Amino acid sequence: MSEVVLELDGVVKRFADNEVLRGVSLKLHRHEVACLIGASGSGKSTLLRCANLLETIDGGSISLFGQPLGDRRIDPDLVRRHMGMVFQSFNLFPHLSVIDNILLGPVYALKRKRADAYDEALALLDRIGLRDRADEYPERLSGGQQQRVAIVRSLAMQPSLLLLDEVTSALDPTLVGEVLDLLTDLAHNGTTMLIATHEMNFARDVAQQIVFLEKGVLVEQGAPDQVFNHPREEATRKFLERVR
Amino acid sequence: MKLKTDVDSSDATPNLFAPRRRRLFVGKRGIAASSLSTAIVFGLIVSVLFVTPGGATVRYAFFNPHEMWVAWIGNPRIGLLAIRDGIFTNVWMFLVSEVLVLALGISIAWIRFSQSPVFVPFRLLATLYTDILRGVPTLLVVMIVGYGLPTLNFGFLSHQSPAVYGVIALTLNYSAYVSEVIRAGIFSVPHGQLLAARSLGLTQTSTMRRVILPQAIRTVIPPLLNDFISLQKDTALVSILGAIEVTRAAQIFSATVFNESGLTVAALFFLALTIPMTRYTDRLMARDRARRLAGS
Numbered sequence: 256m257s258e259v260v261l262e263l264d265g266v267v268k269r270f271a272d273n274e275v276l277r278g279v280s281l282k283l284h285r286h287e288v289a290c291l292i293g294a295s296g297s298g299k300s301t302l303l304r305c306a307n308l309l310e311t312i313d314g315g316s317i318s319l320f321g322q323p324l325g326d327r328r329i330d331p332d333l334v335r336r337h338m339g340m341v342f343q344s345f346n347l348f349p350h351l352s353v354i355d356n357i358l359l360g361p362v363y364a365l366k367r368k369r370a371d372a373y374d375e376a377l378a379l380l381d382r383i384g385l386r387d388r389a390d391e392y393p394e395r396l397s398g399g400q401q402q403r404v405a406i407v408r409s410l411a412m413q414p415s416l417l418l419l420d421e422v423t424s425a426l427d428p429t430l431v432g433e434v435l436d437l438l439t440d441l442a443h444n445g446t447t448m449l450i451a452t453h454e455m456n457f458a459r460d461v462a463q464q465i466v467f468l469e470k471g472v473l474v475e476q477g478a479p480d481q482v483f484n485h486p487r488e489e490a491t492r493k494f495l496e497r498v499r
Numbered sequence: 500m501k502l503k504t505d506v507d508s509s510d511a512t513p514n515l516f517a518p519r520r521r522r523l524f525v526g527k528r529g530i531a532a533s534s535l536s537t538a539i540v541f542g543l544i545v546s547v548l549f550v551t552p553g554g555a556t557v558r559y560a561f562f563n564p565h566e567m568w569v570a571w572i573g574n575p576r577i578g579l580l581a582i583r584d585g586i587f588t589n590v591w592m593f594l595v596s597e598v599l600v601l602a603l604g605i606s607i608a609w610i611r612f613s614q615s616p617v618f619v620p621f622r623l624l625a626t627l628y629t630d631i632l633r634g635v636p637t638l639l640v641v642m643i644v645g646y647g648l649p650t651l652n653f654g655f656l657s658h659q660s661p662a663v664y665g666v667i668a669l670t671l672n673y674s675a676y677v678s679e680v681i682r683a684g685i686f687s688v689p690h691g692q693l694l695a696a697r698s699l700g701l702t703q704t705s706t707m708r709r710v711i712l713p714q715a716i717r718t719v720i721p722p723l724l725n726d727f728i729s730l731q732k733d734t735a736l737v738s739i740l741g742a743i744e745v746t747r748a749a750q751i752f753s754a755t756v757f758n759e760s761g762l763t764v765a766a767l768f769f770l771a772l773t774i775p776m777t778r779y780t781d782r783l784m785a786r787d788r789a790r791r792l793a794g795s
């Protein structure tokens with residue numbers, strides 16, 4: 256198997272007395288897509304935020320390309336430049352135009368020349384069919400368009416992997432398709448992704464690995480066919496029955 | 500059992516017309532009614548100057564057109580300062596103060612948000628500073644700075660004009676308020692904005708500068724303008740230090756010719772300054788509200 260990009264080993268996260276992640280371990284290889292499934296409150300968002308160092312962990316370890324992120328010499332800003340993150344609520348910057356949203360990272364985090372990054376940003380917009388909306392402000396776009404812009408905003412950093420947190424959950428059902436299509440397209444092009452999602456059909460189609468979380472415990476993980484069709488654990492079976 | 504929520508089973512057609520007394524003021528009649536009530540209210544207020552026993556005296560002492568004109572242009576023959584000559588002092592005092600207040604206010608807000616352990620003493624200082632300067636009356640700050648700095652006998656700091664001390668005092672006082680306004684603006688930016696910026700790998704400083712502050716400033720412009728209006732008026736307090744500005748000139752005028760019309764002129768000057776700004780602030784707030792309503 257190819258190189259391990261992200262590895263979680265026995266990760267524990269607490270908020271006060273509430274243990275939200277209870278020793279979660281998983282590996283994500285280059286070009287692999289893993290889908291995190293589980294009920295609301297099971298810890299999916301927390302896991303993604305811990306991976307991106309937006310939260311500090313209370314136990315276990317996380318490493319990126321074999322480098323432990325708990326090491327004091329690690330620069331969190333450098334780590335985050337290699338991990339794109341897309342949120343449920345898009346979080347586009349409302350005071351910046353679409354193109355400036357995409358350019359913010361390359362220009363101010365990577366210190367690239369605006370003119371150099373500009374053409375790449377336009378090409379990314381072209382890819383999602385929004386090139387002609389480059390100079391508009393996010394509020395003028397539909398939810399689906401905003402979320403696609405948010406996805407290419409992370410791609411503009413040329414990250415090694417993408418973390419996606421229920422990116423279609425805030426969308427009108429008619430707009431879910433266009434976002435999932437973009438993600439499917441990315442998956443086919445070999446983008447490494449860790450995706451928290453409630454879209455089971457999508458997960459089955461794109462993922463090589465399904466990870467089921469319940470109350471912060473990694474209950475079951477495996478290939479889609481195994482987890483969806485022959486779940487080993489009673490909890491997994493119950494969860495899948497409920498979401499179907 | 501019949502519940503209250505049951506559909507009305509009677510076949511009566513409901514009456515949808517407003518009661519008679521509420522129909523009086525719709526359409527053209529509404530405009531007439533509002534004009535009439537405005538005229539009555541304002542008429543009553545002005546009539547106080549005509550029906551009260553001292554009304555005539557007040558009219559003469561405060562609203563004497565001739566004296567108001569003299570106060571405005573001054574009279575060098577009897578050593579009277581012109582109020583119009585004081586204007587410049589007020590204007591440069593508030594313009595300079597406003598620039599300094601904005602810079603200092605943003606810096607203090609920034610320091611209070613900074614995470615770095617090196618900043619701990621500065622954070623403490625900034626908190627102490629805002630607590631103290633918001634609590635002390637502006638007039639006292641003006642006097643403490645205006646009498647205190649010269650007494651220090653400390654180089655150029657102690658040899659400035661009263662107006663400069665005024666600017667220092669107003670800046671100290673108002674940057675405490677403004678830093679709080681800006682902090683509130685920073686708090687009003689959704690947490691997701693910070694997460695999105697940091698997840699792009701932007702540093703704490705870049706995040707503040709490129710993402711948080713631009714949005715914060717936008718939302719605090721109306722309250723900021725309110726503070727500036729108040730600052731413009733408070734340039735009058737510097738008269739206590741002997742700076743010859745509008746209020747001081749008006750005071751000298753009334754003390755010399757025993758007529759208070761100069762004070763009215765000074766008041767009109769401040770109104771001419773602040774009313775456009777209050778109107779503008781109101782418009783901004785209305786526009787902001789409209790945009791938020793459209794957005795939701």
Ligand SMILES: Nc1ncnc2c1ncn2[C@@H]1O[C@H](COP(=O)(O)OP(=O)(O)O)[C@@H](O)[C@H]1O
Pocket residue numbers: 270273275293294295296297298299300301302
């Ligand atoms: N910042 C926080 N402070 C306290 N508790 C939190 C915080 N974030 C998440 N939690 C708690 O952690 C648990 C897992 O939440 P989350 O990771 O958002 O789950 P999911 O994304 O699977 O719905 C929930 O019980 C939630 O209340």
Ligand SMILES: [Mg+2]
Pocket residue numbers: 296299300301420421
């Ligand atoms: Mg979540």
